[in-house]
Amino acid sequence: MSEAELARETEVTQGRYVYCIASCADELSLDNMGIEHAEVYTVSHKDIAAVVHACQSQPYESRDENKVKEWILSHNNVIDKASERFGTVLPFSFDAIVKGDDAAVKDWLSKGYEKLRQELERLRDRAEYTVQIFCDPNRLTDKIVGENQGLRELKEKIEKMPKRAGYLLQRKFELQVKDAYNVMRGKLAEEFASKMKEHVEEVKVEEKASHVPESYKDKKLIAAFSCLVHKEKVKRLGDALGEINSQEGHAVRFTGPWAPFSFVKPGEI
């Protein structure tokens, strides 16, 4: 094999696993905290840097779920550490690997420099917070029935009937409550969003059913939001949420700060 071919071969088999983009002008080593204890370091171009580790140019994959979870936790850990050190970073999805060596990364950074710089500027001093608002389902039903005369009458009628005879009506009642619930949910979500609005830069309603931890399983998730919040406004947002949390039958789950996963634009760089 000629030297040129050998060089090409190594280039192709080399890759750089990218964790995030940070505001950093230096090339630093960040310890062996990466995936599988890989050494994490920065590759910089002007005043921005990619936080990477050197790897084979093939994706991380495994059938062992625990192993993968470990990788993901490491990935997240690197992002957290980088955020602590460099301020807000642009986080990457898991398993984003640049083909080639450090030079390839530099080249890529220089091509996307303007865009990346702008994003870092836009997100500076801001972080992502997740807000989930839960409600006691019984209380919610009571509220819905209380506000709707038709449902109230239906309920009274059912209660007067013998148990079996009321079955079909009961089903009808449940379906109507469900419909009313969906309407109400939309209204409540808007109401909550408007309460948070003045404290956040941006808010995204999470339409997809998001993860609900065990401790909230007996409650109904009414709305979930991802919020981009300036660090000076976090307390105020917390106060607004505290108010909702103290309402009868309500519970708020407020997590963060996260790197701005939901707010980095564009999706591809």
Place this chain on the structure above:
Amino acid sequence: MEPCRLECDINDILDKLLNKGLALNADLIISVAGIPLLGVNLRAAIAGMETMLEYGMMEAWDKNTREWYTKEFAGRMAAPLVKGEEAIIRTFGSIWSSQGIISTWKPGFLYLTNNRLFLWRKEPPEMLFEVSLNKIERLMVKKENHFEKGREELYLQFDCGEVARIHVSNVTELEQTIKMTVGKELENRIVIPSEPTPLPEGEEIIREENLWYQFPAQGILGETSRPGRLCLTNKRLFWVSRVGNQKMFEVPLDKVTGANVKAHVLAPGIKAEDKVLNVAYDGGRALFCGKVEKLCEMESAIQEIFLKPLVPSIVMKT
């Protein structure tokens, strides 16, 4: 209230790291096209079906389904060609089928082979028509009316006297190829049995239009509109039903007392604003409906015969 990260479990992190965050451009990345397996398992756990398909997780299922489909339908789809038989023409075509009260075009694939002509329907599989080439005696291309438009159709007569009526997109090509394949002279005149008996000598058609006839009540049936053809000859006025080519109305011209086109005729199935052709004759009246131009053409043709416009003296039933 204070935001907190302590109670966050792996699922919160998975949600963000797998579904959000930046992704690399396709030419930089290695993992997208190769589909990281991990991604598949975990994403599936989180994102469900859509993502599974996106990441190629259902490929095996897809492949199996296709295989099953091919196997299941392979036997059915193939046209039943005999060994040594060779398809010369294979084209989409249809055959006119008239049995009892049902008259319709049956579609399928028309095959002309070196010794047969047949029409094969794939699903459900059925041989709609089949004839050995050496049984074909006569062959004729005829222009026929098809939904108000003329088109060419192929008539075949077999040695038993039976006639088949076939339509394909290129009738002439089929005709020529059959002639060449059969290898013997074929006559090109066929008497089509379903056609009305030819007019007697001295009688000729003056005007012919496709019109609906308001068929009188019969038994338990009320009045109905039926499609067909109204013919005016120099001797008679008659109407032939499209179904079965039956003559259902016939009046000699000397009995006709008048014809006009008018609206506001009270009859079942006819709207007040619809124009109808009203023919009065000795002993009754007949109503025809259809396109206004056709009605008017027929009206003037009838009136011309009498050299002067007649005003029908009809007392409408109410």
